[in-house]
Structure formats: C-alpha cells, structure tokens
Amino acid sequence: NAGVTQTPKFQVLKTGQSMTLQCAQDMNHEYMSWYRQDPGMGLRLIHYSVGAGITDQGEVPNGYNVSRSTTEDFPLRLLSAAPSQTSVYFCASGRGANEKLFFGSGTQLSVL
Amino acid sequence: SQQGEEDPQALSIQEGENATMNCSYKTSINNLQWYRQNSGRGLVHLILIRSNEREKHSGRLRVTLDTSKKSSSLLITASRAADTASYFCATDAKGAQKLVFGQGTRLTINP
Numbered sequence: 451n452a453g454v455t456q457t458p459k460f461q462v463l464k465t466g467q468s469m470t471l472q473c474a475q476d477m478n479h480e481y482m483s484w485y486r487q488d489p490g491m492g493l494r495l496i497h498y499s500v501g502a503g504i505t506d507q508g509e510v511p512n513g514y515n516v517s518r519s520t521t522e523d524f525p526l527r528l529l530s531a532a533p534s535q536t537s538v539y540f541c542a543s544g545r546g547a548n549e550k551l552f553f554g555s556g557t558q559l560s561v562l
Numbered sequence: 563s564q565q566g567e568e569d570p571q572a573l574s575i576q577e578g579e580n581a582t583m584n585c586s587y588k589t590s591i592n593n594l595q596w597y598r599q600n601s602g603r604g605l606v607h608l609i610l611i612r613s614n615e616r617e618k619h620s621g622r623l624r625v626t627l628d629t630s631k632k633s634s635s636l637l638i639t640a641s642r643a644a645d646t647a648s649y650f651c652a653t654d655a656k657g658a659q660k661l662v663f664g665q666g667t668r669l670t671i672n673p
Binding site: 454481483485490491492493494495498500506508509540542546547548549550551552553554555556 | 592593595597603604605606607610650654658659660661662663664665666
C-alpha cells in the first residue's frame with residue numbers, strides 16, 4: 451500500500467516552461483487536493499477534487515490547472531511557470547474534506 | 563486569507579516538559595484537525611475533533627475545541643526530542659469542501 455505518491459521529487463524550470471506534477475493514490479479516496487507551501491505562509495490550497503470529473507478552485511488557483519479523469523490520479527499542471535511559483539507542492543487525499551488527509555512527500559519546484 | 567492562525571509561531575522547551583499550541587479560526591466549522599510536519603517531509607495527521615466535541619485525547623496528545631471562541635489548543639505532554647516538528651491546525655468551514663491550514667507552530671524540544 452503506497453498511499454499518496456508524488457513525482458517528481460525535485461524539478462527546476464525556466465520561466466515560461468510548462469510541466470505537470472503527478473499525484474496518485476491507491477486508497478480509493480474520493481477527495482484529493484493540491485497545496486503549496488512557502489516559508490512562513492503555511493499551506494495554501496490550490497485546487498481540490500471531490501471525485502472523478504469534479505474539480506474546484508482553492509485559495510491560490512491562478513497559473514495552475516487540474517483534471518480528475520480517474521479516482522486514483524490528480525495531476526497539477528503549471529501552464530507557464532513563473533518565479534513566484536517556486537515552492538514545495540503537496541498532494542493529499544482523503545475520504546472527504548472533513549476527514550483526515552494523507553499527504554505525499556512533496557515536490558520541490560524551482561522556477562528560474 | 564488563511565482560516566487558522568497558530569500561536570506561538572515558534573516554541574522551544576526542554577525534553578519532558580509539556581508543549582501547548584493554540585489555533586484560532588474565523589468561520590463556523592465542521593471539524594478541526596492537527597497535523598505534524600517533520601523537516602523536509604509531508605504532513606502527518608495527528609487528531610481530528612468535530613465541532614460538537616470539546617476535548618479529545620490520543621496518547622500524549624490532548625486537543626480542546628471552544629467553538630464559542632473559535633479556538634483550539636494542542637497539548638503534548640512529556641515531550642520528547644522526536645516531537646521536534648512543525649504543527650499545523652486545519653479547518654473545513656461549514657458548507658465548504660476544502661481543508662484550510664494555518665501557518666503552523668515550529669516546536670523544538672531540547673535534550
């Protein structure tokens with residue numbers, strides 16, 4: 451039972467490049483979410499999904515896109531990377547937003 | 563803006579002492595959760611307390627919730643060096659399907 455798997459662990463991008471952060475869970479959780487963590491800012495919610503085919507915006511959605519075609523996967527796309535998107539990104543899943551979340555180990559992203 | 567605010571931002575105590583962290587939030591909630599994050603790692607769930615509960619225990623952890631004051635506290639008793647981590651509270655506002663985190667308390671246990 452792998453839990454929540456995020457790839458890659460580290461990534462360096464140039465401004466304007468696009469990329470996809472992968473997130474997969476094997477716990478059959480309906481709820482999945484993406485957070486970014488910046489020093490002194492705690493975790494901020496980017497996007498979340500309450501089930502396959504359903505996504506919604508969190509606190510800081512601009513510059514990011516998500517889709518949920520399967521229960522297991524919830525990729526996060528950076529459309530045109532900017533230095534302000536340098537952060538650590540965490541994916542999480544749970545049975546619902548009002549239940550405990552299981553977190554992946556994070557992706558450290560640097561945008562130059 | 564973030565829903566929860568932890569206090570203090572940083573706390574340093576001696577091993578064996580008790581550590582208390584506080585969390586305040588702004589809107590009515592379904593429940594409040596506490597998470598721990600070791601340096602460079604993902605968050606780990608510690609405890610969930612529902613809005614109709616006032617106190618909950620799990621091992622050396624005690625969580626209280628005061629919905630009238632919109633606040634919660636996390637008490638770690640008999641602290642150990644392994645408790646050194648950042649601790650976050652998180653809330654899901656009523657009617658919302660999203661869990662919002664505070665900025666965290668950085669706890670250091672000195673041997």
